[in-house]
Amino acid sequence: MARQAQPQTAAELGLMPGGRPTPDRLVTLANWQDPPFNRWAFQHLRELVPTARIDRGTGPVTRLPRETRDLDDLRFAAADGKTTTLAALLTATYTDAFLVLHRKRVVVEKYFNDMTPATPHLLQSVSKSITGTLAGIMIARGELDPAGLVTGYVPELAGTSWDGARLRNVLDMRTGTRFSEDYADLKAEVRQYEQVAGWRPQTDPQTADDLYSYIAGLENKEPHGGPFDYRSILTDLLGWIIETAGQARFADLLSRDLWARIGARHDAEVTVDGHGHPVTDGGISVTLRDLARFGQCYVARGRSSGRRVIPASWIDDSWRGDDETRAAFAGAPQAERFPGGLYRNQWWAPFPSRAVLLGSGIYGQSLYIDLAAEAVIVKFSTWPEALDLTLAEQHVRAFRAVVAALRDAGA
Amino acid sequence: MARQAQPQTAAELGLMPGGRPTPDRLVTLANWQDPPFNRWAFQHLRELVPTARIDRGTGPVTRLPRETRDLDDLRFAAADGKTTTLAALLTATYTDAFLVLHRKRVVVEKYFNDMTPATPHLLQSVSKSITGTLAGIMIARGELDPAGLVTGYVPELAGTSWDGARLRNVLDMRTGTRFSEDYADLKAEVRQYEQVAGWRPQTDPQTADDLYSYIAGLENKEPHGGPFDYRSILTDLLGWIIETAGQARFADLLSRDLWARIGARHDAEVTVDGHGHPVTDGGISVTLRDLARFGQCYVARGRSSGRRVIPASWIDDSWRGDDETRAAFAGAPQAERFPGGLYRNQWWAPFPSRAVLLGSGIYGQSLYIDLAAEAVIVKFSTWPEALDLTLAEQHVRAFRAVVAALRDAGA
Numbered sequence: 001m002a003r004q005a006q007p008q009t010a011a012e013l014g015l016m017p018g019g020r021p022t023p024d025r026l027v028t029l030a031n032w033q034d035p036p037f038n039r040w041a042f043q044h045l046r047e048l049v050p051t052a053r054i055d056r057g058t059g060p061v062t063r064l065p066r067e068t069r070d071l072d073d074l075r076f077a078a079a080d081g082k083t084t085t086l087a088a089l090l091t092a093t094y095t096d097a098f099l100v101l102h103r104k105r106v107v108v109e110k111y112f113n114d115m116t117p118a119t120p121h122l123l124q125s126v127s128k129s130i131t132g133t134l135a136g137i138m139i140a141r142g143e144l145d146p147a148g149l150v151t152g153y154v155p156e157l158a159g160t161s162w163d164g165a166r167l168r169n170v171l172d173m174r175t176g177t178r179f180s181e182d183y184a185d186l187k188a189e190v191r192q193y194e195q196v197a198g199w200r201p202q203t204d205p206q207t208a209d210d211l212y213s214y215i216a217g218l219e220n221k222e223p224h225g226g227p228f229d230y231r232s233i234l235t236d237l238l239g240w241i242i243e244t245a246g247q248a249r250f251a252d253l254l255s256r257d258l259w260a261r262i263g264a265r266h267d268a269e270v271t272v273d274g275h276g277h278p279v280t281d282g283g284i285s286v287t288l289r290d291l292a293r294f295g296q297c298y299v300a301r302g303r304s305s306g307r308r309v310i311p312a313s314w315i316d317d318s319w320r321g322d323d324e325t326r327a328a329f330a331g332a333p334q335a336e337r338f339p340g341g342l343y344r345n346q347w348w349a350p351f352p353s354r355a356v357l358l359g360s361g362i363y364g365q366s367l368y369i370d371l372a373a374e375a376v377i378v379k380f381s382t383w384p385e386a387l388d389l390t391l392a393e394q395h396v397r398a399f400r401a402v403v404a405a406l407r408d409a410g411a
Numbered sequence: 412m413a414r415q416a417q418p419q420t421a422a423e424l425g426l427m428p429g430g431r432p433t434p435d436r437l438v439t440l441a442n443w444q445d446p447p448f449n450r451w452a453f454q455h456l457r458e459l460v461p462t463a464r465i466d467r468g469t470g471p472v473t474r475l476p477r478e479t480r481d482l483d484d485l486r487f488a489a490a491d492g493k494t495t496t497l498a499a500l501l502t503a504t505y506t507d508a509f510l511v512l513h514r515k516r517v518v519v520e521k522y523f524n525d526m527t528p529a530t531p532h533l534l535q536s537v538s539k540s541i542t543g544t545l546a547g548i549m550i551a552r553g554e555l556d557p558a559g560l561v562t563g564y565v566p567e568l569a570g571t572s573w574d575g576a577r578l579r580n581v582l583d584m585r586t587g588t589r590f591s592e593d594y595a596d597l598k599a600e601v602r603q604y605e606q607v608a609g610w611r612p613q614t615d616p617q618t619a620d621d622l623y624s625y626i627a628g629l630e631n632k633e634p635h636g637g638p639f640d641y642r643s644i645l646t647d648l649l650g651w652i653i654e655t656a657g658q659a660r661f662a663d664l665l666s667r668d669l670w671a672r673i674g675a676r677h678d679a680e681v682t683v684d685g686h687g688h689p690v691t692d693g694g695i696s697v698t699l700r701d702l703a704r705f706g707q708c709y710v711a712r713g714r715s716s717g718r719r720v721i722p723a724s725w726i727d728d729s730w731r732g733d734d735e736t737r738a739a740f741a742g743a744p745q746a747e748r749f750p751g752g753l754y755r756n757q758w759w760a761p762f763p764s765r766a767v768l769l770g771s772g773i774y775g776q777s778l779y780i781d782l783a784a785e786a787v788i789v790k791f792s793t794w795p796e797a798l799d800l801t802l803a804e805q806h807v808r809a810f811r812a813v814v815a816a817l818r819d820a821g822a
Contacts (some may be wrong), residue, residue: 016687018661020567020623026686038786044463047683052458055529158430171562212431243429250429267678271522271605276427 007115010040013211038363039113042096042122046269049198052278054259054268062263062293062305067105069409072263074088076401077392079132088109089398093364094382096121097288099357101296101376102406109288114147114383120285121380124361127270127284128235130258130294130347131250132171135238136314137257143245146171153241160216165224166239170234171345174328178221179231183362183386186409189218193233197283198273201220210275212240228329228343232281235346239294250278262297262304264290282361288378295369295376298338298357318345319355319371328351337393348395358396368399420524421451439821440612440618446795449774453507453533453793456696457680460609463662463689465670465679469663471673473704473716480820487812490804500809504775504802505533505793508699512707513817520699524793527688531680532791537774538695539646539680541669541705542661543582543757546649547725548668554656556580564652571627571803576635578652581645583736584676589632590642596799600629607736608694609684614655617706621686623651639739639754640770643692646757651693669699673708673745674722693772699789701738705789706780709768730766730782731754737763769807777812786814 010016010019012373013036014025032041032048041048072087076225079205090098096115100108138144144166151158153167161177169175180188190209191391194200208214215237239250246253251270259268268290271283286294297303302310329335329342340352348358359367364381377399383391421427424447425436443452443459452459476799483498501509526532534541544781549555555564557579562569564578564809572588580586591599603618605611607625625650650661657664662681670679679701683696697705708714713721732755740746740753751763759769770778775792788810794802 016767018657018659019565019651020621021686026687044573045459047461047463050458050461052455058529116468228414246429248429249427252429275432275437277431295528336645352714353698396463 001294006091006112008039009069010043012034012041015040016044018249018372020134029199033199033363033386036381038382039094042363042380043113043115043119045122045271045283046120049271049283051269051283052249052272052276053201053283054270054284055255055288056264056267057255057260060263060305060344061261061265061295064101064292065104066109067102067107067108071108071402071405074401074405076397077379078397079390084394086398086402089394093379093381093394094225094365094381094384097378098380099288099292099378100402100406101292101299101378102298104376106292107406109401111288115288115380117287117289118162118266120287122282122361122365123284123286123291123359124282124349124365125232126291126359126361126365126367127231127280127282128346129357129359130236130254130284131238131242131280132318133294133310133314134250134254135167135171136256136345137216137309137330138242138245138313139359140314141309144241150237150241154237156245161218161220162216162237162238162383169224170238170241171344172325172328173228173230174225175231175234176220176222176224176226177231177234179233181231182349190232195271196309197236198271199279199283202411206318210281211236211273215240225326227331227377228325228334230332230334232341232378235277235281236277238346239278242280249276250280257296258309261307261309262293262386263292266290274294288380291378292376295367295378296371299371299374299376314345315371318347319349319357320344321349322364337389337396364388364391364395364404366399367394368396370399373403374408374409377402414571416517417502417523419447419450421447421454424483426451427455427464435734437819440514440610442541444774444797445608446793449793450505452531453774453791454524454526454534456532456682459798460694460696461631461684462680462696463660463687465662466666467675467701468553468666470671472583472676473707475512475517475700475703476515477519477520478513479520480518482511482519482813482816485812485816487808489808490801492643495588495805497813500753500805504675504790504805506775507788507791507793509791510699510703510787510789511760511813511817512703512710512789514785515710517816519774519813522699526699526791528698528700529677531677533776534695534697534702534770535551535693535774535776536643536646536780537755537772537776538703539643539767540691540770540778541665541695542646542649542653542691543729544705544721544725545653545661545665545730546578546582546722547756549653549656551722551725555652559811561648561652565655568627572629572631573627578634581649581652583739584639584645584754585636586642586645586741587631587633587635587637588642588645592642592646592766601643602758605686607645608690609682610690611696613743615775616780622647622688622690626651635738639736639743641743641754642743645690646692647690649757650689653691653818660687661691669705669720673701673704673717675704677701680699699791702778702789703787705777706789709780710782710785710787711714725756726768726782730760730768731755732760748800749806771803775799775802775806777806777810779807781814783815784818786817788813 338350356370749761766782
């Protein structure tokens with residue numbers, strides 16, 4: 001593979017230089033997800049959309065000792081059959097930051113595109129795995145029950161399409177809700193949704209004043225509990241369920257139960273709509289190391305600094321699932337990428353026989369946790385396109401190659 | 412004075428409880444400055460308006476040793492001639508937080524209305540004094556010159572009403588710009604301005620796409636360099652000048668030159684408009700102790716942890732001014748409150764013969780620095796009205812009484 005030029009950084013592109021930028025350098029609510037504007041925006045989302053602070057609390061920061069290795073020349077087979085290297089992969093996939101944690105130690109930590117250890121980066125749908133984890137914590141405390149009805153937690157949804165849906169269906173993306181996530185289709189629900197959530201200027205006739213009203217107005221395409229079908233709006237509903245069951249705001253609950261308990265170094269943040277409702281499906285931003293700390297808590301079977309944070313049973317269930325969940329996944333388009341895999345508890349479990357959890361977000365956000373190998377890999381990116389299956393495949397191939405290298409070198 | 416009930420806290424009012432709030436509990440961009448919604452909003456402005464992070468940097472936090480005293484029963488003459496106490500004053504003026512620093516030590520530190528040491532609180536126009544300080548730092552470095560023309564720093568303003576205005580006129584609120592700051596007048600410029608700045612929903616016909624275009628379109632009512640006339644928009648112009656002279660964004664410059672050098676404990680933040688332009692006249696939020704640290708840097712003649720941060724000459728000039736500045740102030744309505752005082756460098760200098768600097772913001776924000784007494788007093792509030800001259804007078808009376816008590820007790 002020929003040496004590729006690094007993609008231009010936000011600073012090299014002259015984006016948002018201070019003063020009054022020329023239009024080609026101006027990042028706005030209308031263009032922030034598009035290339036090259038996302039190079040700047042994913043590190044500055046709070047400047048475009050209102051955000052709630054997720055307090056890191058006042059406890060000690062979890063140390064991440066360093067035992068760095070140069071894996072730049074690590075070779076692996078790319079999707080096109082040719083051999084590539086980790087360094088070439090990071091360049092080719094518009095990487096903003098990359099971290100490998102192995103047995104609690106930082107093996108690789110790299111920043112690109114002006115990012116620093118103190119920069120919160122948008123997680124997109126890796127947010128779902130964090131939101132799901134908070135639900136898991138509340139389930140273990142008995143505040144939520146996967147078998148419980150959505151309308152039991154949010155009584156104002158009684159008489160809507162949510163009648164009969166269970167929390168388990170929401171966690172595993174198996175309600176019957178009609179919601180197209182086709183980013184290429186400008187008429188898809190996800191485009192209306194972005195306007196309601198405050199992620200785009202309001203240009204279409206307003207479908208709802210706020211995210212929760214929008215959720216309440218959705219319709220079904222099939223019965224609840226059917227096949228797996230990935231729809232972000234279900235995670236936003238999960239956020240609403242968390243707020244009503246927890247009797248507090250999502251950002252405060254997430255801080256109390258998770259973010260203030262994993263030794264995060266920085267506050268996290270989540271975008272909120274015009275009524276203060278959190279965009280829990282994709283609106284969380286965190287720093288590189290803090291996402292690694294979250295992943296490490298999974299590797300440590302839910303413990304952080306000797307304290308129980310995440311239920312061990314939740315972790316096991318998330319990658320193992322059950323026969324029904326696996327069957328529900330088998331017919332989905334994603335089963336081609338992850339044959340025998342499943343989607344459970346807001347995580348992808350891509351391999352049937354390997355304890356791996358994957359959080360994955362558009363434009364190249366990844367949190368890859370190999371529980372058996374005690375490895376956590378975090379990658380923040382700003383791909384030019386929301387969904388690029390070739391780049392996504394390259395990510396997973398690279399992560400597997402990194403884990404294999406760590407194991408080969410292991411004691 | 413009879414014991415007054417504490418005003419209800421945001422939590423007692425049930426504001427923004429999580430889930431879908433009833434309208435009387437919903438804080439939005441439309442109502443956030445109005446009572447009682449401001450009780451919640453001034454501690455959560457980033458959830459309503461996009462904000463840029465002002466990084467605290469990675470240096471050590473300036474310690475604030477405690478030597479607390481109970482000043483609750485401190486008595487002083489209120490504006491109505493009756494005697495009141497400090498505790499009663501704090502209750503009567505909707506206090507969110509209050510801190511007294513004397514000779515580097517925390518004498519009083521109190522939180523109300525759910526506020527904590529980690530909560531950033533909106534400064535309103537105390538922001539001006541921070542923005543002005545950054546200008547002072549740049550002046551000392553030769554990057555700005557008070558005698559320089561506005562159009563020299565921002566060439567795109569040539570041919571507009573800003574022709575002939577000098578930086579000194581901007582710093583001291585003495586340009587000839589027409590801009591009514593009458594908050595009670597719904598047609599005043601300040602109301603249009605709030606829509607352009609993103610502080611209110613856009614309901615009027617749009618006067619400009621963004622804050623800087625709005626500034627460029629303003630007209631004059633008189634020649635530049637005339638009498639003092641307090642207009643917030645001049646501080647926003649100052650922010651623009653700072654960005655062009657500093658060739659970077661305001662939040663980054665403020666972090667580099669000030670916030671990362673005073674040992675702040677927390678990041679600060681500033682609201683930005685739809686083009687990322689900072690609302691430097693009123694949109695900064697900081698924690699209670701961090702504002703005290705900023706004030707302490709003035710008391711320490713511009714030094715923090717042994718390092719020069721703010722030029723000493725800037726500090727002296729800010730409270731002393733000169734004959735011309737004093738004369739320009741004499742005819743202003745504010746001269747009734749502060750006879751013989753002046754406005755200089757984005758600070759009020761209320762007393763002609765006392766080295767006191769006052770930063771003051773609507774709804775009761777105050778930073779009171781008595782340089783001679785080595786005292787810093789910070790008060791965050793959420794008054795029911797933007798401007799209440801009686802409450803403002805109570806504030807200053809209380810601050811003077813506190814400083815007098817500290818001096819009487821002093822070694």
